[in-house]
Amino acid sequence: MAINFPASPSNGDTYSYSGKTWTYDGTATKWEPTNILSDVTATATELNYVDGVTSAIQTQLDAKGTVSSLADLSVTATATEINYLDGVTSAVQTQLDAKGTVSSLADLSVTATATEINYLDGVTSPIQAQLNSVGGGEVEVWAYVTMSGSTPTLQNDVGVSSIADQGVGTFRVNMSVTRTSQYYALSGSAWSDEFAQMRPEATSPTTRFWVYWINDAGALTDPNFSWSVMSAGEN
Amino acid sequence: MEDIVVVFELDNGGVGLLIPSPNCGLTLNEIISRDLDSGTRYKIVNRMDMPADRSYRNAWQVDFTDAEVNE
Numbered sequence: 263m264a265i266n267f268p269a270s271p272s273n274g275d276t277y278s279y280s281g282k283t284w285t286y287d288g289t290a291t292k293w294e295p296t297n298i299l300s301d302v303t304a305t306a307t308e309l310n311y312v313d314g315v316t317s318a319i320q321t322q323l324d325a326k327g328t329v330s331s332l333a334d335l336s337v338t339a340t341a342t343e344i345n346y347l348d349g350v351t352s353a354v355q356t357q358l359d360a361k362g363t364v365s366s367l368a369d370l371s372v373t374a375t376a377t378e379i380n381y382l383d384g385v386t387s388p389i390q391a392q393l394n395s396v397g398g399g400e401v402e403v404w405a406y407v408t409m410s411g412s413t414p415t416l417q418n419d420v421g422v423s424s425i426a427d428q429g430v431g432t433f434r435v436n437m438s439v440t441r442t443s444q445y446y447a448l449s450g451s452a453w454s455d456e457f458a459q460m461r462p463e464a465t466s467p468t469t470r471f472w473v474y475w476i477n478d479a480g481a482l483t484d485p486n487f488s489w490s491v492m493s494a495g496e497n
Numbered sequence: 498m499e500d501i502v503v504v505f506e507l508d509n510g511g512v513g514l515l516i517p518s519p520n521c522g523l524t525l526n527e528i529i530s531r532d533l534d535s536g537t538r539y540k541i542v543n544r545m546d547m548p549a550d551r552s553y554r555n556a557w558q559v560d561f562t563d564a565e566v567n568e
Contacts, residue, residue, distance in 0.1 A: 411547070412550060422518050422521060423521045424503075425516040426533075436531070
């Protein structure tokens with residue numbers, strides 16, 4: 263729509279049309295709009311935010327699309343899963359790699375096979391304790407004792423909780439299992455002609471028995487020796 | 498437990514040595530409790546601290562004045 267400014271205006275003349283006002287600049291011989299920014303409330307700083315814009319801002323925003331969910335970003339993980347990364351301070355893969363590779367039992371210095379380990383499936387308490395509590399069979403109690411120096415050494419023991427050295431030639435075997443039988447076998451060796459005898463303890467015949475080393479004269483003796491004892495099973 | 502010996506007082510005043518089994522599944526305290534008679538005085542010592550010689554074994558003596566007592 264053309265604006266019909268007055269012909270031959272003088273410098274400073276004003277002209278209003280459709281709510282807008284122009285002032286005539288006689289030096290430049292042109293009409294200049296008056297109060298062109300009167301309806302603008304943005305500050306110069308705010309207006310300068312558009313500095314560098316090369317095309318319509320709304321068009322550019324629309325081209326960005328809508329992001330209101332992780333799916334809009336083609337992310338299939340849930341927020342909970344993503345939050346598992348909370349606290350991560352460096353590359354996850356690098357940290358995982360630094361943990362070393364565990365791809366086999368050998369990597370854990372385990373020599374047993376998976377099949378052997380699976381034999382433990384279903385175990386509900388310490389196996390040794392269960393074994394010790396099992397009755398029957400022929401060898402539930404086994405102890406191998408050697409005398410080296412002044413103090414006996416207990417080895418390869420099964421079903422035995424301790425050996426009590428009571429003095430020269432006298433030992434009490436304390437069992438960790440309770441046997442209904444009081445029959446035991448004994449074998450041993452000494453450097454000379456001593457021999458061993460064994461005898462269930464009178465007051466605890468199923469949990470304790472005594473071993474005596476006796477010489478030819480029938481006296482207790484204390485040779486260097488080793489011996490083993492075993493239960494004879496239920497009789 | 499292999500390095501431990503429990504020295505205990507015998508009824509005749511002598512010294513007994515309790516050698517605990519490391520394989521029985523019991524703790525040292527459990528072994529002491531079940532294998533020493535009630536009221537027996539004892540001390541837990543290191544095997545290395547035992548005499549090297551077993552000569553005169555029945556003459557060994559231990560001061561049990563400040564020893565533990567098996568309940």
